[in-house]
Amino acid sequence: MKTLSRTWTLTRLRLRLAVRNRAFFFFSLVMPLIFLFGAAIFLRRGPERTQWIPYVLGAVLTTTVMGSFWGLSVQLVTFREQGILRRFRLAPVGAGPILASSILSNYFMSLPVVAFEFLVCRWAFHMHTWGNLWLVFLLVTVGSATFSALGLIVASVTNTMQETQMINNLLWMAFLFLTGATVPLAIFPIWLQRIALFIPGQYLATGLESATTNMAGPAEVIEDVIALMLGLLVAFEVSRHLFRWEPDAKAPRSAKLWVLAALVPFLLFGVWENIAGNRLHRVDRNFETLSGSTIPEQATGAR
Amino acid sequence: MGESIIRVADLCKSYGPVQALRGVTFDVHEGEVFGLLGPNGAGKTTTVEILEGLRTPDRGTAEVCGLNPESAGEGLKEVIGAVLQSTSLPAKLRVREALELFANFYPRRADVTQLLRRFQLQEKAHAFYSELSGGQKQRLALALSLVNDPKVVFLDEPTAGLDPQVRREIYDIIQELRRDKKTVLVTTHYIEEAERLCDRVAIVDHGRVMALGTPRELKQKSAGTTRLEIRLARAAANGTLAHLDGVSDCREFDGAYVLYSSRPSQTIVALVKQLEGENNELQSLEMFSPSLEDVFIELTGRRLRE
Numbered sequence: 001m002k003t004l005s006r007t008w009t010l011t012r013l014r015l016r017l018a019v020r021n022r023a024f025f026f027f028s029l030v031m032p033l034i035f036l037f038g039a040a041i042f043l044r045r046g047p048e049r050t051q052w053i054p055y056v057l058g059a060v061l062t063t064t065v066m067g068s069f070w071g072l073s074v075q076l077v078t079f080r081e082q083g084i085l086r087r088f089r090l091a092p093v094g095a096g097p098i099l100a101s102s103i104l105s106n107y108f109m110s111l112p113v114v115a116f117e118f119l120v121c122r123w124a125f126h127m128h129t130w131g132n133l134w135l136v137f138l139l140v141t142v143g144s145a146t147f148s149a150l151g152l153i154v155a156s157v158t159n160t161m162q163e164t165q166m167i168n169n170l171l172w173m174a175f176l177f178l179t180g181a182t183v184p185l186a187i188f189p190i191w192l193q194r195i196a197l198f199i200p201g202q203y204l205a206t207g208l209e210s211a212t213t214n215m216a217g218p219a220e221v222i223e224d225v226i227a228l229m230l231g232l233l234v235a236f237e238v239s240r241h242l243f244r245w246e247p248d249a250k251a252p253r254s255a256k257l258w259v260l261a262a263l264v265p266f267l268l269f270g271v272w273e274n275i276a277g278n279r280l281h282r283v284d285r286n287f288e289t290l291s292g293s294t295i296p297e298q299a300t301g302a303r
Numbered sequence: 304m305g306e307s308i309i310r311v312a313d314l315c316k317s318y319g320p321v322q323a324l325r326g327v328t329f330d331v332h333e334g335e336v337f338g339l340l341g342p343n344g345a346g347k348t349t350t351v352e353i354l355e356g357l358r359t360p361d362r363g364t365a366e367v368c369g370l371n372p373e374s375a376g377e378g379l380k381e382v383i384g385a386v387l388q389s390t391s392l393p394a395k396l397r398v399r400e401a402l403e404l405f406a407n408f409y410p411r412r413a414d415v416t417q418l419l420r421r422f423q424l425q426e427k428a429h430a431f432y433s434e435l436s437g438g439q440k441q442r443l444a445l446a447l448s449l450v451n452d453p454k455v456v457f458l459d460e461p462t463a464g465l466d467p468q469v470r471r472e473i474y475d476i477i478q479e480l481r482r483d484k485k486t487v488l489v490t491t492h493y494i495e496e497a498e499r500l501c502d503r504v505a506i507v508d509h510g511r512v513m514a515l516g517t518p519r520e521l522k523q524k525s526a527g528t529t530r531l532e533i534r535l536a537r538a539a540a541n542g543t544l545a546h547l548d549g550v551s552d553c554r555e556f557d558g559a560y561v562l563y564s565s566r567p568s569q570t571i572v573a574l575v576k577q578l579e580g581e582n583n584e585l586q587s588l589e590m591f592s593p594s595l596e597d598v599f600i601e602l603t604g605r606r607l608r609e
Contacts, residue, residue, distance in 0.1 A: 005407075009407045009408065013396070016396075016400065017395050017396065021395065084392060084393060086357070086389075087390040087447075089357060090385050090387070091380060091408045091409075092376075092377040092380040092381055092408055
């Protein structure tokens with residue numbers, strides 16, 4: 001009970017701080033909207049002008065939710081480097097509530113952004129469907145928590161902000177460009193698509209695209225949800241285990257290997273998908289909702 | 304004076320090849336203001352952080368309110384308050400919010416409005432942490448250390464880097480804590496602070512307690528000598544000053560000579576004669592009754608701020 005109460009107290013604090021942070025608004029709200037409007041300009045000439053919107057919305061939501069990853073790792077490292085965490089360490093607060101409150105506050109902050117993106121698509125771009133809202137809600141919830149936890153792991157295994165930014169950039173590039181969040185995965189060569197099946201963001205992107213294009217039932221996204229939830233549990237436990245309060249406490253090199261532990265669920269799902277799964281067919285089918293789009297032969301032929 | 308509320312015995316701690324603590328031992332009685340006086344790197348912060356449960360000793364035992372800081376966890380945190388030497392709060396956190404936030408973590412809480420008033424932070428209650436001056440930040444840190452109405456308060460260099468006026472304000476706060484019967488363990492490298500605030504002082508250097516007692520007792524240990532600080536036009540001839548009448552010790556610091564004398568007036572007469580004989584000139588002479596600084600110099604052979 002005490003732990004829950006302290007987690008909630010810290011969550012409220014983090015929400016207040018996020019609201020007062022201009023960078024948060026830029027990266028969480030403005031950036032995905034820039035992408036949305038960019039896609040609008042790029043795709044407006046299609047025969048069915050509004051056909052593409054649910055698909056693009058799925059991608060925009062994916063970017064928004066994955067953004068949790070970037071913000072939290074940077075924030076936690078800043079808190080540690082500035083000695084803020086050591087002040088909390090003096091209070092009866094453990095690593096669990098600190099980490100859980102980061103995840104929760106990030107999730108609560110992402111909900112209005114997701115709602116706003118839906119409304120922009122519906123009203124500004126005349127999106128004809130709401131998609132499967134329940135599944136969107138479920139995937140946003142699980143995805144936000146998972147990517148927050150992945151961000152916390154990065155913060156736990158890096159010693160400086162520079163190191164954090166470097167690892168963040170590498171992972172973020174993979175999340176953005178190899179998952180379907182910005183460039184549709186279906187247009188990539190098949191070998192690259194197969195690699196993408198190992199990337200956590202892929203499970204979120206496919207799930208959200210299926211849910212916004214209204215083509216998925218709960219049974220179809222269950223694998224996405226399970227993969228993300230397993231990733232969340234492992235990532236949370238690993239980051240709790242590796243949590244450091246002190247600015248001068250350095251993570252040993254071996255700690256970086258723990259990142260791999262957090263990726264194990266996605267590696268296992270990736271192997272399974274490559275052998276027996278139908279994820280790449282879902283990727284193609286979602287992509288076909290873009291009016292007039294055709295999947296390159298090179299990709300479909302080899303499947 | 305009450306029972307021992309903090310016990311430290313043979314505490315040792317190393318950071319790689321550096322031995323920060325080499326067998327520190329002392330007791331702090333309930334309700335007293337106890338000072339750890341020593342230069343930077345003496346081991347004061349390490350000692351305090353072990354007592355706060357932030358660091359683990361390599362050897363030795365520590366006890367606060369009957370609890371082992373290493374294993375007590377929340378039990379310890381609920382009965383202690385602390386001002387850390389290097390810490391911070393989120394820049395966009397307001398003063399009142401910070402106090403309310405930390406108060407929320409404890410079952411026993413002080414009144415936040417009263418704390419704001421007591422630490423003269425009412426006007427800054429809605430200011431962001433980043434907007435506070437150094438003194439205000441330190442007052443907030445002190446207020447935060449009391450949000451749980453603790454039995455023991457640890458203050459690690461609470462006045463370091465602050466201007467004299469703010470320092471005096473913080474002295475008043477510590478005096479108030481004494482009146483409230485709180486046990487306070489304060490680390491400092493300011494002699495004035497230790498003499499003025501502490502009931503007892505442990506002089507620490509190179510990870511060891513060199514002397515322990517009330518400021519008066521420690522000064523008496525300095526053998527009742529008076530310190531004479533002199534500056535000469537030219538360097539004195541080797542060893543001549545040490546043999547002046549009444550001089551028990553002579554050291555050279557920063558171009559000045561420090562003489563310890565049990566008969567200062569005779570020493571001064573002898574000094575003037577000596578300088579006339581050497582055709583040297585006395586540029587300045589200052590006379591000090593024994594202080595903790597002298598005790599420190601006698602014990603360690605160097606000044607506290609070197």
